[in-house]
Amino acid sequence: MHRTNSPVRSQFCRQSRMAELLPWLLPWLLATLLAVYFLDLRAHARRGLPPGPRPLPLIGNLHLLGDQPHRSLAGLAKIHGPLMSLRLGAVTTVVASSPEVAREFLQTHDAIFATRSVPDAIDAHARSSVVWLPNSSPSWRALRKIMARELFVPHRLDALRHLRREKVRQLVDHVGRLAGEDAAVDVGRAAFATVLNLLSGNIFSRDLTNLDDHGESKEFQELVTELMEAAGRPNLSDFYPAFAAADLQGCRRKAAKLIARLHRVFDEEIDGRLHDRRSGQPRKNDFLDLLLDSETTTGDKGSAGLDRDTLRSMLTDLFAAGSDTSSNTVEWAMTELLKNPVSMYKVCDELARVIGIRRNIEESEIGQLPYLQAVVKETFRLHPPAPLLLPRQAEVATKVIGYTIPKGARLLINIWAMGRDPNVWSEPEKFMPERFLEKTIDFKGGDFELIPFGAGRRICPGMPLAIRMMHMVLGSLLNQFEWKLPVEVEINGVDMAEKFGVTLIKAVPLCAIATPI
Template identity: 55%
Template sequence: MEVDSLVLLLLLSIPLLSIILLSQNNRRKKALYPLPPGPKPYPLVGNLLQLGPISQPHVTFTSLSKTYGPIFSLQLGQVTTIIVSSHEYAKKIFQNHDLALAGRHEPDAVRILSHHEWSVPWLPPGPRWRSLRRLCTTELFTNQRLDSHLLLRRQKVQELLDFVSKSAEVGAPVEIGWVAFTTTLNLLSSTIFSTDLAGFYSDSSQEFKKTIESIMEFAGCPNVSDFFPMLTPLDLQGVRRKMNPLTNFLYKIFDEQIDRRIKNREEGSTGRDDFLDVLLDSQLGEGGPDFRRPLKSLFGDLFAAGTDTSSSTVEWAMAELLQNPVTLAKVRNELASVIGPEREMEESDIGQLPYLQAVVKETMRLHPPVPFLLPRRAQETVELGGYLIPEGAKLLVNVWAIGRDETTWPDPLKFLPERFLEKEIDFKGRDFELIPFGAGRRICPGLPLAYRMIHLMLGSLLHRFEWKLPKEAVNCGVNMSEKFGVTLAMAHHLKAIAVSVQVNISHERLVQN
């Protein structure tokens, strides 16, 4: 829905809101504690009409932080919202108040089919959340599990390189985000279901990608139902109506995989020893008509978060490199020096490629996969930097702003991987200047897999091919505009032309590997 329409809808809703608020006698008590500074709210709608178009809220809120400081408050409808835009305040949150501020403000969009009730990202801390997170961590993301899937990741990346190589032979442009998405999608589906869900030569991958992108966009878009929960049943913007077929598309695929596995088990087939088998053997898969609900919610989270964030980071990295030929040459020279022409890149090479690591870090600084992380809810009232965060408040950590803070990063808008060669900063939740995956107890559990796959896909593409922009993009450059949702995607997907580099890999060496 267009932002102008949202503003009009808010104006039209004011009389209805007035009646409901008065009927509920919902008079706010004056706070006995100071909220963080912010613009004075209007009655009923709060600051919503003062923000202007909010199709890019990460940009709008970054601009407001320059006026009101690194922590400020907004009244967005009925929801008190605190925005943090500095690594110092982020550190206070994750180190001093992680548990008290670890709740979730789930958008109405993720409540479709009760998805939020079994969702690791959206559940509040509690026994169910801990159980599901532990299951994902131990069965998918431990180093031991990841090492056991090493050959599978190598196979999927080789399929990526084979497809790009065939495109290079005919000079066809490669849509970077799509090939990275397809690679990650099939890696996850092979790990979870022991089968590929898409292919480079079919429409299934594009359909899956468009579905995931739409889900992320609707889940992150401004929604009247989120600002005024009392209006949720009306679904004034039709977000639930739009989300329903998207979620059903995914759930139908998951149902087919579950049905097939149950049928195989009933016929006496041995298990695949994949994640689906683990889940069917766990308490989640035990009896009852609703045993599929937690499985499908879990699969939805894994595929949405796992594919979208990794593929988007590879796409942003390639876009930055194609605009910075000197940087592109540096990273390709490092790959050539460390790996050479006689073999493909391996995961074990990542530690020997500091400049490639710096490129990935710099990409995540400028283009964090989730610009606000996921919205937190204060589970109790806490003091933060001299201000009190009231219980129930929505808390946003603007990592997009933190990555562009000129007091932390010299020339913050320039793509300079060298800055990460000069000082040790990582994105694993310990250095709060760079937290694209979050920090604390709610740090993304898939970070270890994302780390391996992003470096492996990007490094392999740069090692095996030279890259150039299509003719139509040479003069005008790469369109770097953003499309906001839960994740921050390129509004116009990057296409580039690959030129194969001679790699002398013997057949015997491939067999040995």
């Protein structure tokens, strides 16, 4: 009996001693944590980092981000300045919120900050992705060369112009059928399906979806949207890299499933094209043929090495980045025009005068439409597709406007804040395309007031195609139909809420009534 109860008594004694020691241990533990915290604050100051909010123990400044980081960071920049530093979990992060500071990082020190900071959710995909590979990688240089010199050069885009013209015609026919049924048009979904088919026409010479099949286009749109959200959602693995292997929020697992679904679509296209080649079918001379040619001619060391994984990654980059951002821009532009009837009248009047009523615009006519171009620029200013661009990191410690940016620090460029900076733009919250008629500002990376595609060596390589697609789709919709909001939306107002991810999408889709002109 004595031996049976002995372990119980021993355990009880240990618990009693712990209970007695706890009141003494807690103050020591608290004092240790506070000492570490204040030492870290002093070290933070000694490192010469840019100013920023004081970090809390363990979480740093994570509590300040919220579910709209671009807005939260813009608010903090008003307090701490256009170059500020935060500690997000265990990661030092610097944020640029003005054109002058952005130029320092993306032009003056571009080589040091050209490497992307890869979100843990898509780490496996990033290992063969032109979007995420480090710029020092031979694979990145070779893939970028293929995209810049083969896929998006003017003569290649011109050769496939007829495909884009046909997709815009199909969009107009689709909207015309809905108008005949007095049905509202889900502008974002129609634009997404059209841009998706514009891309697939350029890449595969066939459509991936049917505009009249709402289920099919909706499924692909949701797939891409969920992937962009998974990549951009705040993730503990990115803030505490030591715990990344655990994937505590399941972001990596979710992204892997989404990417696998995309890869199955692309595998069918690749396998079908390879079968056609073996059976002697004529070439289509589209993007896929070019990529498969690169696969067979770049097998030497140091080449792109377009194996199946690389092909999948490149196609994922093209479709995820191209379809989502371009269609979002069209939807935001239509939303702003419907809220601003004067701007709607001006752009429609220009189209009628220059192009002629009830005509789809041609790519060669975009340059004759300055107000339409101004509408697109103003939409980019207020609703940039990627509000924080894609994160970068410092390759080495460097001085930027007098502050030290340590090696490995993460860099965010808040172009959403830059687009609403009253020091740069008059009446920044107001939609005024006219501002771009008064001064020449481009969005191709040279004017840092407006850099929706980024700047420097990591500027979006698909920009030439995106520019053509957005102007053609938006201009043709405006020149073929009169648009108005449903009665209930007119009464209650348009919901302008945003949904944050890698891209900034409209939380409540825009549904509008089209009437043929």
